[in-house]
Amino acid sequence: MxxxxxxxxxxxVFAGDAAACVGEIEAAIAAGGPARWxxxxxxxxxxxxxxxxxxxxxxxxxxxxVPDGVGVVLGARFLGVPLAGRVTGSDxxxxxxxxxxxRGGARVFFLGATEETLALVRERHRREYPSVxxxxxxxxxxxxxxxxxxxxxxxxxVNAARPDVLWVGLGAPKQEVWLHRLRHRLxxxxxxxxxxxxxxxxxxxxxxxxxxxxxxxxxxxxxLQEPRKLWxxxxxxxxxFLWHVARAxxxxxxxxxxxxxxx
Numbered sequence: 001m002x003x004x005x006x007x008x009x010x011x012x013v014f015a016g017d018a019a020a021c022v023g024e025i026e027a028a029i030a031a032g033g034p035a036r037w038x039x040x041x042x043x044x045x046x047x048x049x050x051x052x053x054x055x056x057x058x059x060x061x062x063x064x065x066v067p068d069g070v071g072v073v074l075g076a077r078f079l080g081v082p083l084a085g086r087v088t089g090s091d092x093x094x095x096x097x098x099x100x101x102x103r104g105g106a107r108v109f110f111l112g113a114t115e116e117t118l119a120l121v122r123e124r125h126r127r128e129y130p131s132v133x134x135x136x137x138x139x140x141x142x143x144x145x146x147x148x149x150x151x152x153x154x155x156x157x158v159n160a161a162r163p164d165v166l167w168v169g170l171g172a173p174k175q176e177v178w179l180h181r182l183r184h185r186l187x188x189x190x191x192x193x194x195x196x197x198x199x200x201x202x203x204x205x206x207x208x209x210x211x212x213x214x215x216x217x218x219x220x221x222x223x224l225q226e227p228r229k230l231w232x233x234x235x236x237x238x239x240x241f242l243w244h245v246a247r248a249x250x251x252x253x254x255x256x257x258x259x260x261x262x263x
Contacts, residue, residue: 002064008081009244011059013041014066017084021064022095029164029189037062037183037191039176040089042069043241048173055173058180066092071238075245089194093167101129109136109161111154112169113198120202136161151182159187166191169198
């Protein structure tokens with residue numbers, strides 16, 4: 001767990017900016033040791049974790065839990081929790097890739113998405129970060145959960161490639177639960193659960209214009225692009241998160257972000 005984290009609704013959330021987060025991760029990679037990993041917290045993941053104890057446990061166990069949603073930053077500000085600002089999965093992916101490319105010799109593995117998306121990711125990554133070796137890509141079966149045999153195969157494939165960094169893009173909450181289950185079996189130095197970053201990086205989904213990002217409205221163009229996929233985040237999850245922020249402000253909220261009983 002990062003020492004630069006603050007308590008927010010029962011979770012330890014990274015309080016620094018993207019550069020500080022990437023710097024800590026680079027230092028952890030250089031130091032070696034057991035795998036450490038990153039997850040992203042936004043109002044939707046907070047709301048989903050309320051009803052999924054394993055997801056809540058995974059978010060709570062991440063070494064870096066970054067405030068990926070502007071709602072998290074605003075909620076923290078309302079509660080007097082000092083966060084430097086929003087840190088997205090894309091921020092960490094881009095920043096760490098640049099640092100590793102400058103250092104040279106790093107090895108990365110991509111797990112998630114489809115074979116077509118992974119081919120685009122691999123091609124662009126090799127072009128932009130030529131000093132970082134892509135040692136493997138794996139598109140797992142598309143289903144809600146994996147069998148024990150499939151988990152064994154995925155862990156074996158990653159370990160056989162001997163990457164320093166594992167990027168996981170299975171979508172939340174599957175990717176966080178996957179990493180939480182397998183973290184002690186993965187022979188990597190850092191793993192990042194970065195969700196839609198694979199689709200952004202491959203060009204299959206356009207990330208919102210920087211102007212929308214700066215205004216905290218990155219979600220709006222994405223909602224217009226993918227309304228069937230994202231409407232629940234805005235209509236259901238955001239109000240649930242705001243309700244818990246309000247309860248915390250009034251001093252009636254106790255226990256973990258997934259509820260006082262950890263659920």
